[in-house]
Amino acid sequence: MAFFLETLFGGLMAGMLYSLVALGFVLIFKASGVFNFAQGAMVLVAALCMARFAEWIPAWTGLESKLLSNILAFAVSVVFMFLLAWVIERLVLRHLVNQEGVTLLMATLGITYFIDGFGQTLFGSDIYKIDVGMPKDPVFVLDGIFEGGVLVNQEDVVAALIAAVLVAALSLFFQKTGTGRALRAVADDHQAAQSIGIPLNRIWVIVWCVAGITALVAGIIWGSKLGVQFSLTTVALRALPVIILGGLTSVPGAIIGGLIIGVGEKLSEVYLGPLVGGGIEIWFAYMLALVFLLFRPQGLFGEKIIDRV
Amino acid sequence: MFYRENGQFKTSYRADQQIFAIAQDRWAILAIIAFAAIGVPFLVDEYLFRAILIPFLILSLAALGVNILVGYCGQISLGSGAFMAVGAYMAYNTYIRIDGMPLIVALLAGGFFATLVGMFFGIPSLRVKGLYLAVATLAAQFFCDWAFLRVGWFTNNNASGSVSVSNLSVLGWTIDTPVEKYLFCLGFLVVFGLLAKNLVRSAIGREWMAIRDMDVAAAVIGIRPMYAKLSAFAVSSFIVGVAGALWGFVHLGSWEPAAFSIDRSFQLLFMVIIGGMGSIMGSFFGAAFIVVLPIFLNQFLPAVGALFGAEISTATVSHTEYMIFGALIVWFLIVEPHGLAKLWSIGKQKLRLWPFPH
Numbered sequence: 304m305a306f307f308l309e310t311l312f313g314g315l316m317a318g319m320l321y322s323l324v325a326l327g328f329v330l331i332f333k334a335s336g337v338f339n340f341a342q343g344a345m346v347l348v349a350a351l352c353m354a355r356f357a358e359w360i361p362a363w364t365g366l367e368s369k370l371l372s373n374i375l376a377f378a379v380s381v382v383f384m385f386l387l388a389w390v391i392e393r394l395v396l397r398h399l400v401n402q403e404g405v406t407l408l409m410a411t412l413g414i415t416y417f418i419d420g421f422g423q424t425l426f427g428s429d430i431y432k433i434d435v436g437m438p439k440d441p442v443f444v445l446d447g448i449f450e451g452g453v454l455v456n457q458e459d460v461v462a463a464l465i466a467a468v469l470v471a472a473l474s475l476f477f478q479k480t481g482t483g484r485a486l487r488a489v490a491d492d493h494q495a496a497q498s499i500g501i502p503l504n505r506i507w508v509i510v511w512c513v514a515g516i517t518a519l520v521a522g523i524i525w526g527s528k529l530g531v532q533f534s535l536t537t538v539a540l541r542a543l544p545v546i547i548l549g550g551l552t553s554v555p556g557a558i559i560g561g562l563i564i565g566v567g568e569k570l571s572e573v574y575l576g577p578l579v580g581g582g583i584e585i586w587f588a589y590m591l592a593l594v595f596l597l598f599r600p601q602g603l604f605g606e607k608i609i610d611r612v
Numbered sequence: 613m614f615y616r617e618n619g620q621f622k623t624s625y626r627a628d629q630q631i632f633a634i635a636q637d638r639w640a641i642l643a644i645i646a647f648a649a650i651g652v653p654f655l656v657d658e659y660l661f662r663a664i665l666i667p668f669l670i671l672s673l674a675a676l677g678v679n680i681l682v683g684y685c686g687q688i689s690l691g692s693g694a695f696m697a698v699g700a701y702m703a704y705n706t707y708i709r710i711d712g713m714p715l716i717v718a719l720l721a722g723g724f725f726a727t728l729v730g731m732f733f734g735i736p737s738l739r740v741k742g743l744y745l746a747v748a749t750l751a752a753q754f755f756c757d758w759a760f761l762r763v764g765w766f767t768n769n770n771a772s773g774s775v776s777v778s779n780l781s782v783l784g785w786t787i788d789t790p791v792e793k794y795l796f797c798l799g800f801l802v803v804f805g806l807l808a809k810n811l812v813r814s815a816i817g818r819e820w821m822a823i824r825d826m827d828v829a830a831a832v833i834g835i836r837p838m839y840a841k842l843s844a845f846a847v848s849s850f851i852v853g854v855a856g857a858l859w860g861f862v863h864l865g866s867w868e869p870a871a872f873s874i875d876r877s878f879q880l881l882f883m884v885i886i887g888g889m890g891s892i893m894g895s896f897f898g899a900a901f902i903v904v905l906p907i908f909l910n911q912f913l914p915a916v917g918a919l920f921g922a923e924i925s926t927a928t929v930s931h932t933e934y935m936i937f938g939a940l941i942v943w944f945l946i947v948e949p950h951g952l953a954k955l956w957s958i959g960k961q962k963l964r965l966w967p968f969p970h
Contacts, residue, residue, distance in 0.1 A: 338743035417938025589751035
């Protein structure tokens, strides 16, 4: 039982991290109808930027305090993600207004490749460390109930908390602010939003910037867990089934989908994996998404897809 | 002046419905095939065969298959690498498990099994499209990667996980030198190219294009979406599967699942976008471009770096390659969504009036 709980807990925490990446997808899709394949590349480049500047700033300025240099690096990374969003809007999205979803998807594939190459040329392609002082020691909880207790990673708990705060902030931003309302209007209909005077281009910069910051947070958390390296981009591919499950347009869907996938992956790996040779983590989430696509294409919380001629 | 169809009157239905209606096209294609089959083997050295020509032939075959699905039927696929893998591994299994199995039949069997898998993963296309379908085809990619790595049966329980074939021969003709391999692949490409060219202008090809342009409207005028979509998946994955089998058997000789990873899928999709969606000719342009560009950059960039006294490492070259691919994709999507093939057809239009524009 304790082992089951441990697996469950590990799954929930991993799921929380998937949700973070999935959030970035959902944000952009909600606000611009673009299925942003480049989210993974953005996670990588944000994490690279953060890691390298946290290294460079003390070296250049002789700054002693680790906290201060981390904060500075974070600020630089935010600015970097903003610039990236601005450039993407300028050079790509602006020219593809009102194009079909598939064209936009392929354009983000191109952006992915570009960012992958660009980020690594700029920041190097080794494995870097991000150290933002997350507690790393595992602790045992529920000692009284099970013998030996349940092993929990403190790092995971902190990550989950950060993710929760981010989600709450984003929901507030979307529901309560004027900009949030404008974002939702753009998501509904580009042309209609434009005709009532919502500046489409500025909205897109904002939403890509927000998605960039989400990517940065996800990158920092993943990066401090696994180290910043090229394989971070595959994290984004793992997050794709999450949004299919949760629904492309739903923020809560991204969270719950992430949790389901996280738990499902871990439990299936532990209990089902040995039967078929192991390693089923890689495709389990995708098969789940495939089943969902067949029976409920809009996902758990998505809006129903209606075709119009 | 030279490229003009004036005076070529069609006097029978047969003549009216040929694949290449213009006499100049017909002769040009024949000349190209003849040159590729007879001229090239005398002109080119072994390195070029191995590094450029054989990969180009096989990948253009695969791109042709992907183009039928993505360009003609409008169903995006990120799982082409997986269908190539199915073709390669199933061809391998038919080849070694059945005694005296002819090589060509084994390759076609690979294509047949790829068809089955492709149709299975194409089923979601009946309910979803666009981005959702991309995820469904990614499922194929990850599942196949795993299956060929972990399920021992596919690799004949090889301890190293890689499989290899040797002593290829067709009807007593042993295929071992690069020239012979090249000719073998060329034969496949010509046959499949003509078949595909013919298929996309037939009734079924027109159905695919109707589905691509607007699926609801197509259904309204009586095109069965299920039949059209699944047949596109079937034809496409058959061709891709055969290309995969050729890639394994002829080009690599021995391979592991990494040869057909998700990068391969992206590469094939890029070939189709850059070459031209919805154009048979475009698949060849795209394949040529993507095969040659990395080799060109590898030679060219260090030389340019040396001019400025800077040393350019192989890592930088590969990153530059990524950047150039990415930028090109975006550029083509914005500026010329029909790719290199469109430039080619603009050129042909110009040629009609040249050198006396009126």
